[in-house]
Amino acid sequence: MTMAQAVTTTPRWLLESQVGLCSCGRNGLRRKTGFVEKTITGSTGLVRTVLRSDDIAASSGLMQSIDERIKLISIVLMLVAVSFVRHASLLLAAYAVTLVFAHLSQIPLRFFVKRVWLFIPIFTGIVVLPATLNVITDGRIVVPLGTVFGHRLGITSQGLQAAALIVSRVALSISLVVLLTLTTAWSRLLSALRSLFVPRIFIVILGMAYRYIFQLLDVTDEMYVARKARTVKADRASASGRRFVAATAGSLFGKSNELAQEVHQAMVARCWRGNARTLASRRISMRDVLWFGGCVFVALVVLVIDRSLGG
């Protein structure tokens, strides 16, 4: 018996070279991207977006220099004010101001606008569409749509005004929130929640959940790449894709459970006894006070103008 035989049981075929299953070269048939690959690519896109947001939050723009607690409270204040405004024109004017602030905070305008307007037509648009019809909002029909059961159906000018008001309010609210989230690192935003009396333990759990999302995305990505690396034949059946998703979900559940136990041990090993403690926050500066005062002033001015416009 040779030395190799003594320590391994390698089958003979594994030590012989093997010609590929089909000849090298292309046959012109292309495989379409399946839903699994699209989802995994989407998760990579999410990480890319988060990294870009982190870069913006770390830059030295106007809003980045404001204390996160002051910024959070002032944005909440502005959101409350926006909900009381009844004129779409005023809301659009305020929206233009958010664009200026985005520019001063070194947020690429295209990125900012896209982030706000991408979902509005999908979600708000569908919700407000029926409100433009005369069956919901009575008024002067400006776009007749025909007759249903002997009744005229059309889009009314009052309905359009109501829809414009809702869409502009949503757009402005989202813009304010996006301004806040893009100019504040997620970890700081979480710690700022303390100023809104959110319990510490809730903030700690949120922070850990956010931290481990990336870990689990990595694991998912690795599992998919491992499967892809061993996929020789083009697999067009979505059933195998579904099986893979189910297996991945099960495996991820097991891994996250294991990780959770280890994280808990790591916390216990460093004196964790169930009381969340966080680092002391920065001191409020004069710039923060001026920012807050400015926000209160702008909110009041917007509300006064709105009342003076009547309606």
Add this chain to the structure above:
Amino acid sequence: MADEVFGVEHVSYSYLGRIMALDDVSLTINRGETVAFVGANGSGKSTMLKVLDGLVYPDSGQVRAFDQLMTEQSLEDDQMIEMFRSRVGFIFQNSDAQVFSPTVREEVAFGPLNMGLDSSEVSRRVDDVLNMLDLSTLSARAPYQLSGGQKKRVAIASVLVMNPEVLLFDEPTAGLDPRSQRWLVELIVELARSGKTIVIATHDLETLPILANRCVVFGEDHRIAADGPTVAILDDVELLRSVNLIHDHVHRHDGTWHVHEHEPDHHF
């Protein structure tokens, strides 16, 4: 007894009551010792570290730490747990499990904050440790933005900031590039020289003579196969082979391991 840090007597432990990890293990670790637990995968060395750190409790047998009996009940006592956790630090093999906070700075501050130190002291210690481990520029980074070596450094910083007198390392050099491995070995040697008690679970035989004076060998039967000076253990090729730490083609001459290649005509 005065110099004893850990006393382990007839400890057995099994996962889920069926997967044996430790079987009738007894050992003593004294103050200032550098001890390595070596053994093949699954031999129980990592579990032994967790038992020593009071993270899992033995099914039978007993563990003493600093002359105090360690049980689930005793580690629920406020004074006991405060004393124990501030004196013993554990560096996990999986840095991803240990680095759980949103940023590096918060991670390093976690231990001292939970020890109840005031915030100015916590900030001072965090700054010092970040500087020492060359992590200052990464302090605002999220864990997913760190490399494996950087995560390991953060994990070590998060324990060193508590200034424990005993450090438990689980596979410290696993998965690190050669430069990070060297850095870590030098750090452990420096910590050992400063008088800290170091216990390392490893199967990295190359760095063993540098890292530990004493070696506890765990067999695949989850029992202690040998306990003695590192050099003597490493010279006992029969022992290392019997616990599956080396195979027939590895030999040690003059303190260095040699791997003997197969001759092509030896195959089949």
